[in-house]
Structures are given as structure tokens and as C-alpha cells.
Amino acid sequence: MKVIVIGSGVAGLLAAVKAAASHEVTLITKNVLGESNTHYAQGGIAAVTASDDTVAAHVQDTMYAGAGLCWEPAVKTLCNQGPESMNELIRFGVEFDLAGKDFALGMEGAHSHARILHVGGDATGAGISNALVQTLKQSKAKILEHTLATDLVVEDGKVAGVSVFSSDGLETLEADIVVLASGGAGQLYRHTTNPAVTTGDGVALALRAGAVLADLEFYQFHPTALAVPGSFLISEAVRGEGAVLINNAGERFMERIHPMAELAPRDVVARAIQQEMMKQNGEPVMLDATGLGAEFLNARFPSITAACRSYGLNMAKQPIPVTPAAHYWMGGVATDEFGRTSIPGLFAVGEVTCNGSHGANRLASNSLLESVVFADRAAEILEQPWPSPFDFQRFMDQPPLEELTVSLRYDSAAPVVDRVELQAEMWDQVGLARTDATLRAALDRFAAWRPQKRSQRIFTDFEDANLLALAKAVTAAALARTESRGAHYRLDFPETNPAFARPITVRKA
Numbered sequence: 001m002k003v004i005v006i007g008s009g010v011a012g013l014l015a016a017v018k019a020a021a022s023h024e025v026t027l028i029t030k031n032v033l034g035e036s037n038t039h040y041a042q043g044g045i046a047a048v049t050a051s052d053d054t055v056a057a058h059v060q061d062t063m064y065a066g067a068g069l070c071w072e073p074a075v076k077t078l079c080n081q082g083p084e085s086m087n088e089l090i091r092f093g094v095e096f097d098l099a100g101k102d103f104a105l106g107m108e109g110a111h112s113h114a115r116i117l118h119v120g121g122d123a124t125g126a127g128i129s130n131a132l133v134q135t136l137k138q139s140k141a142k143i144l145e146h147t148l149a150t151d152l153v154v155e156d157g158k159v160a161g162v163s164v165f166s167s168d169g170l171e172t173l174e175a176d177i178v179v180l181a182s183g184g185a186g187q188l189y190r191h192t193t194n195p196a197v198t199t200g201d202g203v204a205l206a207l208r209a210g211a212v213l214a215d216l217e218f219y220q221f222h223p224t225a226l227a228v229p230g231s232f233l234i235s236e237a238v239r240g241e242g243a244v245l246i247n248n249a250g251e252r253f254m255e256r257i258h259p260m261a262e263l264a265p266r267d268v269v270a271r272a273i274q275q276e277m278m279k280q281n282g283e284p285v286m287l288d289a290t291g292l293g294a295e296f297l298n299a300r301f302p303s304i305t306a307a308c309r310s311y312g313l314n315m316a317k318q319p320i321p322v323t324p325a326a327h328y329w330m331g332g333v334a335t336d337e338f339g340r341t342s343i344p345g346l347f348a349v350g351e352v353t354c355n356g357s358h359g360a361n362r363l364a365s366n367s368l369l370e371s372v373v374f375a376d377r378a379a380e381i382l383e384q385p386w387p388s389p390f391d392f393q394r395f396m397d398q399p400p401l402e403e404l405t406v407s408l409r410y411d412s413a414a415p416v417v418d419r420v421e422l423q424a425e426m427w428d429q430v431g432l433a434r435t436d437a438t439l440r441a442a443l444d445r446f447a448a449w450r451p452q453k454r455s456q457r458i459f460t461d462f463e464d465a466n467l468l469a470l471a472k473a474v475t476a477a478a479l480a481r482t483e484s485r486g487a488h489y490r491l492d493f494p495e496t497n498p499a500f501a502r503p504i505t506v507r508k509a
Helices: 010-019 055-065 072-080 082-091 124-137 201-209 236-240 266-279 294-300 302-310 366-380 419-429 436-447 459-480
Strands: 002-006 024-028 142-144 148-155 158-166 169-174 177-180 219-226 244-246 285-288 320-329 332-334 346-348 402-406 504-508
Touching (some): 002 158, 002 201, 010 024, 010 124, 148 169, 177 201, 201 332, 201 346, 244 266, 294 302, 419 436, 419 459
Antiparallel strands (some): 158 169, 285 320
């Protein structure tokens, strides 16, 4: 059976490794193998490995962070398979940090136990990615680097291949199964912790092909990106070890916001930082880790310490300036608990998906775990018959809150979209705090643009077209959700409505 995997983060790498054992696998990545959000993940991977921790507690923490929108069966699958997933990564060569004979476990926001495993202190993503890259290179899988997937080929309602673009031009690759694992869309926003490759290509492919998307309005903003060009991520684990947030007057402010203070759920911390910045004329707040000491910081956070020094900052001697930045997308292609989408033959795993395990606000360090668990589950059922009709099980006994459609038709006379302007519009109008007026203004702006004509496209033109389509979809979903929940915050609807604890779906008109 011919299997095409799109993306080379942990989800794509693992899916390709597992599938290559019994299928003809081609992995497509638009950059070099392993260049993805995974590679830059600092915080770690959450799993129950300590004797004083329980899967039930991990489930409870995940459900709480998800703000009432998690699908419990997906959460239980995620947490139950966590320990075995860690063992599998170890078999693939991942070397987690140890404290004696046990894992060195860290604490992060909204977790009730220290359960975060790390590699190299703050280089977990790179450690996992490197191990899987080496494993994949030893398999029979074909690897196509610098190759962009431009469209899914759908025949008789089923996936039949992928159109790709490379230095050789456009061509079509046949496939029996396609696995989307192309990550999120952090490049929708002006400030993001994501690398340049995260332009939402997989979600846009699925949208154009007619797949159902869900929860697009929930984009998580990491509270603490270094307030310098590039928005370098300062891992939540730094706060987990005891660093505190202070304003320009040197006052801790999170203690009056939430009982968990700096370790409150990310949406709470991010909005609190934004409000504090507004009080001080937009100046960033400060993260004070000086109490941890130079020796500890150098050993526990070598990458972060080095990055700060490259900007003339010394975490051990002075607080560092931080600001929220777009970080992780809870929404994406709607899937069941095995990664199956509404299009037969099309799987989706990792950040590109929405399977209900994160709800409205992902629990810290559950992202790498989700990628491993659900990539593994998808790879095990590639040959099984597709469920008919497709059952996006998060609906349970209730219909979606809204079923939206988004037009992908454009006025040929409109100006071509400019990525910088689109990112600014998303940041200003569809960012941490939203209103009916800002969302409608953004939709009007997006409707006035068009993508570059296909005949003139280079990689960035394809990416810009994807970003424009997704900007429209995210904004439409945010406008439809007239409440505040998790990462979606409406200034005009600041309360959470229990009746709205259902997904909003989106598909093309």
C-alpha cells in the first residue's frame, strides 16, 4: 500500500517510521527533515512515570486546562498511552534526562504533579526529532525534502494522491493513504514562537479538499516569549522551577489573578501579562529567575540561557523582558480517536488536527505526547476500512455549536495578499482579546485580498494562499463563538456559557 506522510515533526516522523515497516512510504517535507515545531519544543513531554502520580490525575489536569471542551475519551487515550509512548521513544533512541535511576521530572503550569520529561534540559523536541530522523533514515521510506504539498487529490470521494511542488516543478504523487502531519499555523501572527515553516499548509490542504475542520478559534498564546525580534520562547518550565513574573514596579501580579499564580493555565497567564502591559504603555513585563542561581540555570536551561546571552541578557543576574506570542493551535482538521478525517484515506496527526484531547486550551507539554500517541494509533489501522459515515465523536449526543462555511473564491481584481499585513491584522484584531467589531473588520480586510495566481507561484506564494484561507476561517469561527473560553477571549462576551461547550466546525463553501 502506498502511504504519503506530509510533515517531518514528531507526528510525521513517527507515522512514517511505523508505516514503513509494512508499506511503501514517502515522506514529504518542505524544508529539511526534522525542521518543525517539534525541533524547537523546549518544555518537554508530559507522561505519568512517577509512583506518586496517576493517569487519572493527568486526565483531570488536561480536562481542567481544556476549559470544558475536551472530549474525554480522547483525553483518556492520550494519558493512558503516555507511559508506553515514552518507552517506545526510548527504544527509538531518545535519551531522557535522569535523576539517578529515575526520570528527572519537571513541573509546568496547571499540572498537579511533576511529570514533564526532558532531553538535554531544554532541548526535548530536538532530542526526540533527532532520534526519529535517524530511525527513519535507516528505514525503507523515501524522503522528499524541499518539497511542498500543494493540493490533495480526491477521486470518488477518497484520497488518491498529493500534488507537490519542488525545484522540478509541479507533479502528482499517487497514494492509497495520506497522513497530514504538517503542524500548526503560527505564521498567522506577527509575534510567534513558531519557526517560519508553520504556515498551516496541512489544514489548508484539508480545507480545500472539503474536509471538516473544528475549534479553529482556539489559538494558544504562550505567555513568555522573549520580547526581542524573533520572539524566542522562554519555556514554561522556567516558571515551573520558581521564576516569577513582575511588572515595571517590581511587583508580582499573578498571585492576585489566580490561585496557581505563575503556573495558572496559559490563557490566564497570557491575558494577565497583556493587561499588565496595557497598564505600562505596552512595555513588556519581566520574568525574574535570579533566585534560581547561575549554576542551576546553566545546567537546567542551557539553550535558553545561551539565547538570552546572545541578546545581552543574563537570567541569573537580571529579570528578562517577556511578552505573549502565538504558540499552539488547538483547532485543526477534525479527526476521530485514530486520526481518521471526514475524507476516506486521509489521516491527520499532531498539531494539524483537532481530536478533542486539548479542548479550548492545551495543557503544557501535552503536545508532543499527542503527536506520539495518535501517530502511533493511526499507523496501526492504515489498512482498516473507513468508518461510514465519518463520526467526529466529539459531537456525542449534541450537534455542533455552529457549522460554518468559508468561501475560497477571490476577486481577481483584488490586490495580492501581503503576509506582513495579514500577520499584523491577525495580531491586532484576532489576537489575545477579540470583539465583534475587530473580528468583522478583519474579515472585511481578508475579503479584499486574493492569493497570487498559481502560474506565478513560488513556495511563499503557496504559503500566503494557505494563510489567507486560514485567516478567514479562524476569524469566522472566533466571530461565531460569542463567549470566552480557554484561549478564545471576547471582551464583549467575557463570560463562559456552559451551553456553548460544543465545537464549531468549518468547511469550504
